[in-house]
Amino acid sequence: VARQDRTGDQRLVAYVVCGPEAGSDDEDGSGLAGALRAHLGGRLPDYMVPAAFVRLEALPLTPNGKLDRKGLPAPDDDAYARAAYAAPQGAIETALAEIWAELLGVERVGRNDNFFELGGHSLLAVQLSSRLSQAVGVELPLTRLFATPVLADLAASIVEALSRAGPQELPAIAAGSRHEPLVLSFAQQRLWFLAQLDEGSTNYHIPLTLRLRGGLDRTAWQRSLDRLFARHEALRSVFVAPEGKPRVEVLPPDSGLPVLEHDLRGRPDAQAALLDLCHEEARTPFDLARGPLIRGRLIRMSDAEHVFLLTQHHIVSDGWSLGVLLRELSQLYQAFEAGRDDPLPPLAIQYPDYAAWQRQWLSGERLQSQAQYWRDTLSGAPARLALPTDRARPAQQSFAGASVPVIIDADLTRGLKRLSRQHGTTLFMTVLAAWAAVLSRLSGQDDLVIGVPSANRGRREIEELIGFFVNTLALRVDLSGEPSVSQLLERTRRTALAAQEHQDLPFEQVVEIVKPPR
Incomplete structure (x- = not known):
């Protein structure tokens, strides 16, 4: 049965009735559990092996002679098979353990530890693959990690791959010349094209609102923003097209991040005025050719409370970048307020270096392989989802809509995680399968294409950069033949893993290859 442990997670618990001779030399019972x-680990998938084994003299029964599940006792510590720490052995296990420890935020990783049981998921798996390729010269397919998530087993498969093909040299992303015209990345090229179709659009703004409580050193705050602006060339990029062909130009590092200041102290309509300023900020477009494509507004509500609005154009930033920005802004402000120097290490490369590398790297055989995967996968895919909406689909996309909040509480989350462990999926894959089932039921279609964002940060060098890296993956989910939950989860798992292994091809190129009806 599945039972909740002390941390709130659901664990599979086995109840065992055995004679007195079983484990007679085992004083605390943990030997029997081990x-x-x-024994079961050699015969069952890992997610089906119970975490605890409770020894009983007899199963509790109801007055009707049936199993009394409520009478089954909770497992104590001795019921769990303790996986004793075993240090990594050899260079590959040691390198793998160091990467896991860094990615998963754990102090010690042993050779018997499981990547997903330690908190791993799909995004961390992609980062693991990237770091491993640079550390030992092996490109790790995500399917191999899911098949062998225990460190020692994964290391053995890596050693086998190395003995078969040897280490592979991956081209590094190097800093390039700033005396030559700078190219747009594929993602930037897509957004620049859309901006030409709809000048003055605000659909691709990334807004951020911070409420700052306590005394604010406004000089240190502005200095932190200016330093952040100087540090990341992506934030200083503008996009010019003198002959219809776009190129990137970078504003001077000392030009500063523009911030408007507003003082609403003592105003009786302060909250209404704040709302007006938020709306005004959201409705103000960017000029891609002039820039800057990031701007701020500092609104003083009182001496001890400010609201800071920061807006970026998506062409220079993405969701991952917000995390980098907030972390570095916090570190800079703390240092400058205390009178210290900039604490951040210099960046080895910048976003324009990545854009140039991307166009060189995604070519030849690699480009053909990725293109062929998407051509095969999306061949004959439905052009649209026939949802029973109240209004007809408009001829032109308007972005007019609303949001519907969905609350997934702690109990449901624990249940979803338990289901994911049982079927060897990540939480994302499980929720994706559920979403596909809902869409299939509403539309009556059993062939669905669901668009999902991908961080697309498969290289260690770009993890600390601000820029537009995110890609869109078109996941085609097959619900034909009335699959069971188990079958649908397996199909979704295969689909998600294959897409993530081919996520380097930009979405706009996928569209050009597949040529769906527009």
Whole structure:
């Protein structure tokens, strides 16, 4: 049965009735648990092996002679098979353990540890693959990590791959010349094209609102923003097209991040005025050719409370970048307020270097392989989802809509995680399968294409950069033949893993290859 442990997670618990001779030399019972777990581990997938084994003299029964599940006792510590720490062995296991520790935020990783049980998920798996390729010269397919998530087993498969093909040299992303015209990345090229179709659009703004409580050193705050602006060339990029062909130009590092200041102290309509300023900020377009494509507004509500509005154009930033920006802004402000120097290490490369590398790297055989995957996967895919909406689909996209909040509480989240562990999926894959089932039921279609964002940060060098890296993956989910939950989860898992292994091809190129009806 599945039972909740002390941390609130659901664990699979086995109840075992055995004679007195079983484990007679085992004073605390943990030896029996270890023996049973090892026995079943050789015959069952890891997610089906119970975490705890409770020894009973007899199963509790109801007055009708049926199993009394409520009478089953909770497992104590001795019921769990303790996986004793075993240090990594050899260079590959050691390198793998160091990468896991850094990515998963744990102090110590042993050779018997499981990547997903330690908190791993799809995004961290992609980062693991990237770092591993640079550390030992092996490109790790995500399917191999899911098949062998235990460190020692994964290391053995890597050693086998190395013995078969040897280490592979991956081209590094190097800093390039700033004396030559700078190219747009594929993602930037897509947004620049859309901006030409709809000048003055605000659909691709990334807004951020911070409420700052306590005394604010406005000089240190502005200095932090200016330093951030100087540090990341992506934020200083503008996009010019003198002959219809776009190129990137970078504003001077000392030009500063523009910030408007507003003082609403003492105003009786301060909250209404704040709302007006938020709306005004959201409705103000960017000029891609002049820039800057990031701007701020500092609104003083009182001496001890400010609201800071920061707006970026998506062509220079994305969701991951917000995390980098907030972390570095916090570190800079703390240092400058205390009178210290800039604490951030210099960046080895910048976003324009990535854009140039991307166009060189995604070519030849690699480009053909990725293109062929998407051509095969999306061949004959439905052009649209026939949802029973109240209004007809407009001829032109308007972005007019609303949001519907969906609350997934702690109990449901624990249940979803338990289901994911049982079927060897990540939480994302499980929720994606559920979403596909809902869309299939509403539309009556069993062939669905669902667009999902991908961080697309598969290289260690670009993890600390601000810029537009995100890609869109078209996941085609097959619900034909009335699959069971288990079958649908397996199909969704295969679809998600294959798409993530081919996520380098930009979405606009996928569209050009597949040529769906527009």
